[in-house]
Amino acid sequence: MAATNEGGLITPNTLKGFRDYPPELAIPRERLMETARAVYRSFGFAPIDTPALEYLEVLTANVEPGAEIGKQLYSFTDQGGREVGLRFDLTVPFARFAAQHIHKLGIPFKRYHLGCVWRGESPQAGRYREFMQCDFDTIGTTSNAADIETALVINALLRALGFTRFAIHINHRQLLNGVLAEMGLAERAKLVLRTLDKLGKLDDAGVIAELTSTDPRHAGLSREQAEQVVGLASLSGSNDDILNTISARHGANESVARGVAQLRELLAVAAEAGVPEGTIRIDPSICRGLDYYTGTVYETFLLDKREIGSVCSGGRYDNLAGRYTKQSLPGVGASLGLDRLLAAMEALGLLPKTATPAPVLIVQFDAAYLGQYQRLASQLRAGGIGVEVYPEPRKLGVQLKYADARGFTLALIAGPDDFARGMVNIKVLAQQTQHAVALADLLPSVQAALQSTRPDQPQERSHETAKPL
Amino acid sequence: MAATNEGGLITPNTLKGFRDYPPELAIPRERLMETARAVYRSFGFAPIDTPALEYLEVLTANVEPGAEIGKQLYSFTDQGGREVGLRFDLTVPFARFAAQHIHKLGIPFKRYHLGCVWRGESPQAGRYREFMQCDFDTIGTTSNAADIETALVINALLRALGFTRFAIHINHRQLLNGVLAEMGLAERAKLVLRTLDKLGKLDDAGVIAELTSTDPRHAGLSREQAEQVVGLASLSGSNDDILNTISARHGANESVARGVAQLRELLAVAAEAGVPEGTIRIDPSICRGLDYYTGTVYETFLLDKREIGSVCSGGRYDNLAGRYTKQSLPGVGASLGLDRLLAAMEALGLLPKTATPAPVLIVQFDAAYLGQYQRLASQLRAGGIGVEVYPEPRKLGVQLKYADARGFTLALIAGPDDFARGMVNIKVLAQQTQHAVALADLLPSVQAALQSTRPDQPQERSHETAKPL
Numbered sequence: 055m056a057a058t059n060e061g062g063l064i065t066p067n068t069l070k071g072f073r074d075y076p077p078e079l080a081i082p083r084e085r086l087m088e089t090a091r092a093v094y095r096s097f098g099f100a101p102i103d104t105p106a107l108e109y110l111e112v113l114t115a116n117v118e119p120g121a122e123i124g125k126q127l128y129s130f131t132d133q134g135g136r137e138v139g140l141r142f143d144l145t146v147p148f149a150r151f152a153a154q155h156i157h158k159l160g161i162p163f164k165r166y167h168l169g170c171v172w173r174g175e176s177p178q179a180g181r182y183r184e185f186m187q188c189d190f191d192t193i194g195t196t197s198n199a200a201d202i203e204t205a206l207v208i209n210a211l212l213r214a215l216g217f218t219r220f221a222i223h224i225n226h227r228q229l230l231n232g233v234l235a236e237m238g239l240a241e242r243a244k245l246v247l248r249t250l251d252k253l254g255k256l257d258d259a260g261v262i263a264e265l266t267s268t269d270p271r272h273a274g275l276s277r278e279q280a281e282q283v284v285g286l287a288s289l290s291g292s293n294d295d296i297l298n299t300i301s302a303r304h305g306a307n308e309s310v311a312r313g314v315a316q317l318r319e320l321l322a323v324a325a326e327a328g329v330p331e332g333t334i335r336i337d338p339s340i341c342r343g344l345d346y347y348t349g350t351v352y353e354t355f356l357l358d359k360r361e362i363g364s365v366c367s368g369g370r371y372d373n374l375a376g377r378y379t380k381q382s383l384p385g386v387g388a389s390l391g392l393d394r395l396l397a398a399m400e401a402l403g404l405l406p407k408t409a410t411p412a413p414v415l416i417v418q419f420d421a422a423y424l425g426q427y428q429r430l431a432s433q434l435r436a437g438g439i440g441v442e443v444y445p446e447p448r449k450l451g452v453q454l455k456y457a458d459a460r461g462f463t464l465a466l467i468a469g470p471d472d473f474a475r476g477m478v479n480i481k482v483l484a485q486q487t488q489h490a491v492a493l494a495d496l497l498p499s500v501q502a503a504l505q506s507t508r509p510d511q512p513q514e515r516s517h518e519t520a521k522p523l
Numbered sequence: 524m525a526a527t528n529e530g531g532l533i534t535p536n537t538l539k540g541f542r543d544y545p546p547e548l549a550i551p552r553e554r555l556m557e558t559a560r561a562v563y564r565s566f567g568f569a570p571i572d573t574p575a576l577e578y579l580e581v582l583t584a585n586v587e588p589g590a591e592i593g594k595q596l597y598s599f600t601d602q603g604g605r606e607v608g609l610r611f612d613l614t615v616p617f618a619r620f621a622a623q624h625i626h627k628l629g630i631p632f633k634r635y636h637l638g639c640v641w642r643g644e645s646p647q648a649g650r651y652r653e654f655m656q657c658d659f660d661t662i663g664t665t666s667n668a669a670d671i672e673t674a675l676v677i678n679a680l681l682r683a684l685g686f687t688r689f690a691i692h693i694n695h696r697q698l699l700n701g702v703l704a705e706m707g708l709a710e711r712a713k714l715v716l717r718t719l720d721k722l723g724k725l726d727d728a729g730v731i732a733e734l735t736s737t738d739p740r741h742a743g744l745s746r747e748q749a750e751q752v753v754g755l756a757s758l759s760g761s762n763d764d765i766l767n768t769i770s771a772r773h774g775a776n777e778s779v780a781r782g783v784a785q786l787r788e789l790l791a792v793a794a795e796a797g798v799p800e801g802t803i804r805i806d807p808s809i810c811r812g813l814d815y816y817t818g819t820v821y822e823t824f825l826l827d828k829r830e831i832g833s834v835c836s837g838g839r840y841d842n843l844a845g846r847y848t849k850q851s852l853p854g855v856g857a858s859l860g861l862d863r864l865l866a867a868m869e870a871l872g873l874l875p876k877t878a879t880p881a882p883v884l885i886v887q888f889d890a891a892y893l894g895q896y897q898r899l900a901s902q903l904r905a906g907g908i909g910v911e912v913y914p915e916p917r918k919l920g921v922q923l924k925y926a927d928a929r930g931f932t933l934a935l936i937a938g939p940d941d942f943a944r945g946m947v948n949i950k951v952l953a954q955q956t957q958h959a960v961a962l963a964d965l966l967p968s969v970q971a972a973l974q975s976t977r978p979d980q981p982q983e984r985s986h987e988t989a990k991p992l
Contacts, residue, residue, distance in 0.1 A: 064584045066623040066847040068574055069607060074620055076628065077569035084570050088557065095880035096904045098911025100546035101553050105537055105653050106575060106609075106639060107597075115533045128576075130599030133643045138538060140575075151543055154535040159545065159878075160928060162914050170575060174602045184574050192914060199893055199914040206897065210904070319893075326894030328901045378535040409628075411564035424668055424788075425795030428675060432797045435565045435679070442567025445631050445661060445668040459629060 071175070071183035077409040078461075083186075083396055086215065087168055090188050090390055093211045094166040097203065099190050102165045104147040106172075110137040112150050115377035126173040140172040144187045144389075145374075152193060153378035161194025161383075168392075182393075191387025193374055200386050201350040201370055202320045208354055208366050209329045211390060216404065219357040220365075223337035226317055226350050227369070229300060230338075232309030233286055237279050244345065245273040250287050251341045258284050286338055293321055293336045300338070316350065348372045352388050359398045365391045408461030412440030413504055415462040417454070419469040421447040426473060430466065430496060437497040439504070457483055463507050464500065482507060540644070540652035546878040547930075552655075552865055555684065556637055559657050559859055562680045563635040566672065568659050571634045573616040575641075579606040581619050584846035595642040609641040613656045613858075614843075621662060622847035630663025630852075637861075651862075660856025662843055669855050670819040670839055671789045677823055677835050678798045680859060685873065688826040689834075692806035695786055695819050696838070698769060699807075701778030702755055706748050713814065714742040719756050720810045727753050755807050762790055762805045769807070785819065817841045821857050828867045834860045877930030881909030882973055884931040886923070888938045890916040895942060899935065899965060906966040908973070926952055932976050933969065951976060 068074055075083060091101070110129050117124045129139035141147050144167045156163065168188045175181060190207060192200040205222055212220045230250075234243050249264045249272060256264070265273050265280035275283065286304075289296045297314050304310040317336060324334055340353050349370030356365060368388025375383050399405050414434060416427045424443075431441040442462075444453045450467070457465045467488075468478040478496060480503050481488040491499035537543055544552060560570070579598050586593045598608035610616050613636045625632065637657045644650060659676060661669040674691055681689045699719075703712050718733045718741060725733070734742050734749035744752065755773075758765045766783050773779040786805060793803055809822050818839030825834060837857025844852050868874050883903060885896045893912075900910040911931075913922045919936070926934045936957075937947040947965060949972050950957040960968035 063849065064580055064847055066581065066619045066844075067578065068623075069576055069578060069601075069605065070603065072574035072576060074574070074624065075570075075572035076624055077571060077634070080570040080572050083572075084560065088560075091553065096909045097900075098879055098881040098884070098909060100878060100880050101544075101549040102546060103544035103549050103552075105541040105543070107538055107541060107641070107653070109536065109538060111533055112535065125602070128599075128601065130597075132538075132597065133594070134539065136538065150535045154537075155543065155545060160925070164911070165546070172576070184576070195914045197914040199887065199890075199912065202893070202897070203912065203914070206901075323894040323897055327897035375535075378533050380532065409569060410567055411569050412567035415567070418668065421668075424671070425792040428671070428792055428796035431566075432675075440565045440567060442633070443668065443672065445664045445666040445672070456629070 069183070071177035073182055073184075077411075078407065079396075081408065081411055082399065082405045083392070086392055086396060087186075087188070089214050090211060090392070091166070091168065093207065093214050094190050096210070097164075097207050099164045099166040099192075099207075102148075102151060102167055103169065104141070104144075104151050104167070106140055106170070107132075107138050108141055108147060108150065110139045112378075113139045113141065113146055116146065123173070126175050128172050128174055141169075142173050143171050144169055144189045148189070148191065149375040149383075150378055152383055153375040153381070156194070156379070156381060156383065162192055162200070163194050164190070164192045166190040186392045188390040188392045189387060190389075191374075191385050193383045193385035193387075196384045198316045198319055198350075199323075201316065202323045204350070204352065204368065204386050204388055205320060205324055205334055206327055206329065208352060208388060209324070209333055211366065212354065215395065215399075217356065220333070221355050221357060222334045222366075223340050223353045223355065223364075224317065224320065224334055224350060225336070225338055225340045226313035227348055228309040228313035228316075229304075230283070230286065232307040232311075232313065233283065233304050235309060236304065236307050237275075237282070239273070239275065239279065242273045242275075245271075246275070246283060247341050249273060250283070250339070253284075253287060253339050258288055289338050293334070296336045296338065313349075320350070346371055350386065356398055356402075359402060362394055362398050363391075365395050365398065367391070406461075410442065410460045410462055412442045413463040414439060414441045414466060414500060415453070415457045415460075415464070416441060416443045416466045417450060417457075417468075418444040418447045419450065419467055423468070423470070423473065426468070430468075430478070430493075433496060434500060437501070439497075439500060454481070454483075464503055466500075538652070540646035542651055542653075546880075547874075547876065548865070550877065550880055551868065551874045552861070555861055555865060556655075556657070558683050559680060559861070560635070560637065562676065562683050563659050565679070566633075566676050568633045568635040568661075568676075571617075571620060571636055572638065573610070573613075573620050573636070575609055575639070576601075576607050577610055577616060577619065579608045581847075582608045582610065582615055585615065592642070595644050597641050597643055610638075611642050612640050613638055613658045617658070617660065618844040619847055621852055622844040622850070625663070625848070625850060625852065631661055631669070632663050633659070633661045635659040655861045657859040657861045658856060659858075660843075660854050662852045662854035662856075665853045667785045667788055667819075668792075670785065671792045673819070673821065673837065673855050673857055674789060674793055674803055675796055675798065677821060677857060678793070678802055680835065681823065684864065684868075686825065689802070690824050690826060691803045691835075692809050692822045692824065692833075693786065693789065693803055693819060694805070694807055694809045695782035696817055697778040697782035698773075699752070699755065701776040701780075701782065702752065702773050704778060705773065705776050706751070708742075708744065708748065711742045711744075714740075715744070715752060716810050718742060719752065719808070722753075722756060722808050727757055758807050762803070765805045765807065782818075789819070815840055819855065825867055825871075828871060831863055831867050832860075834864050834867065836860070875930070879911065879929045879931055881911045882932040883908060883910045883935060883969060884922070884926045884929075884933070885910060885912045885935045886919060886926075886937075887913040887916045888919065888936055892937070892939070892942065895937070899937075899947070899962075902965060903969060906970070908966075908969060923950070923952075933972055935969075 127139050127142055132138050170184050171187050172184050208222050234240055262280045262284055265275045266277055268274055301314050347369035351369035353364035354366035366388055370386040372384050373382050374385050427443045431443050434441045465481040466478055476493045477490045479488050479490050596608050596611055601607050639653050640656050641653050677691050703709055731749045731753055734744045735746055737743055770783050816838035820838035822833035823835035835857055839855040841853050842851050843854050896912045900912050903910045934950040935947055945962045946959045948957050948959050
């Protein structure tokens, strides 16, 4: 922890569970965020922002006494004697925001929100007390068109981030709800869901055993009921097979029929909109958010990194802001697991190893030519190429070592003789090769040199998971 | 304030001094931020991020007892019994970050950092308790090249944001320091600066009166000394005139000579790098940061909105992180006043009045064609055009009213007959005109329609301040 040491210095440390983002992490994270924003915007989702601090009462409106999240909340009394807290997610502030402004905003309202949230959890590998959330939602409509669009956005997001090998798993809460209602078990839905959620960890028999347990914490189904429920959740096969089987078994139930129809429409529209076959998979086993979701639910898995869990999840809910307004605000949305994706991309070797956002370093070979170096830099920047000019006229070796360490792609080197001849040298750092080009052709020459250093095109790699950012 | 009202509802409110950003403000703010990031990156500044919460001891390392900032700091004891606080600027976290990581980062190190900071100030018009800072710095070098680049970055930032009518005022602390040292008044520099800082509010005579006051809170100069100091700070004319005058009067002093030489180099390199004549103005009256800066200082004014003060300010400092490390880290940097700029652009009418980030709304004329609408939307998005598909098949009038209210530019309307003919209708909302185009030509047709709605080009407007974002 922070402490004053003998020299009167304060030890520079972050708080436990918090982290800094140095350039090699901040650069790809920022690109992830900008890509996500661009995709959201391209679908007409508008950005909003809300304060980090809120009235404690607003934050805890839906928190049950003793709930974990209540203990994790950072709260305190401010200078004005107000009880305040740091937001622990972006959903609660969005509910407060919607209740406060929806009369001006109008419906339907589509927003995205990228922002940090804070939870005083016990830190563990990959979990931090401050992390970024990246949500998008459509509220004020019950139309299945919004549910369908949610799947299209998830598909567009993952592809824009460079992934091709992923699957969006989709389920509909009304399927299980309908089946349970048929059995006269509607009021036990929560307990059933809680057990079904363990399908990944327990096998079918284990789940059936828990569903039939007479322990009051469990659902207490009959063996036949439990088998029906597990049979539904364990269905596999093609999307059509699964939906046809559910229809044949439970299609007489109105909820089930509506759920199946909505999923069928989703698949049909997604195909027409160009989502590749196999990307969207009907998966009756996914539950998500035990109490909150009421219709379509979504989880997204990287096929080559499934063990990290869903990287984009969400669903449809009946009412966003019932604690703050009497206006019913149904909606549907999902959240991109930005930090989780970043970790996955790092593990898959998809992140460029660089600590500079600019690919070109202009060596300051001779201080008298600083104006020339800056003029060349301006020309390249105007052509869309990031350029750093080394700030000191140090030895060439020192500057090139710096260029290597930071991960620059090219170094431009020019001294008085070069300028006199109207030439500049381009050094391709990874290849340790150097060639002279005419100053008059600088931009196209640098573009060509950068192009030549790009890795092979994706289609030439047989087992590629994704293009690097 | 938040309160539970009679219906058991919690009143949805932000805290006093905090604000929400609805889309019409969040859209231009996000564009400002993205533009700033792109400019920083193009000069090789790398992003970093640090936590919102820090050890209180880290935050207050440089805060003198009783200082205003100490009272404004949001601090509390966390769940683990640690004294923590919300950062009140990005400089202190950068100092802590640099001290902690510089051995791995290496020098020179160039970073930018966009992030919110929190100060419990008395809220007043345009000032909030949570606001965005947008800093860039080069540390680990005393080279004037970094000072020069700082001016180039400010110029590039303002131009990228669409401003042409602005001025970067530059001064050098060594000018006044040298003059005061000549007079044997080096130790009174702070008091002199504090009075000179009032030159905007007081006239020369008022400033001279305060400089010569024998009140111990003032500098207590002789009348002749005060006149020399005010004479220096009040110099006007061309950059050359000012520097020549200073040189002639005080050039024998080494500090003054060095300051003048560095400013001359800055002007020469900036001109060579393409900064337009008149953009950079030597201004011996600017002080900035009474204790902190030691060399070049910068302030930036919008010529048509000078009253809002400097929109980008900074300077050179001798040592960033002396409270946390023995390693000396000299540097230079500046901070873009993002929220101030946003307010100025709003006042100057430079912000587009829109609550949608996508210019095109596809009307859901017939629910059976949802797949077609989404397919058209995908085509346009692939061409770089943002498109929203209305989620419900409501009456055309309702959907067009929504399009107008949100600020869409175009509405695309197509029903069964149109699809049968292979046509779609483009409605230009501001002009209330509509024309049919072939589905096969959709992208170029929409591009042309968007182009036709753009305002006149800047060069056709005589008194324009800036292009809209």
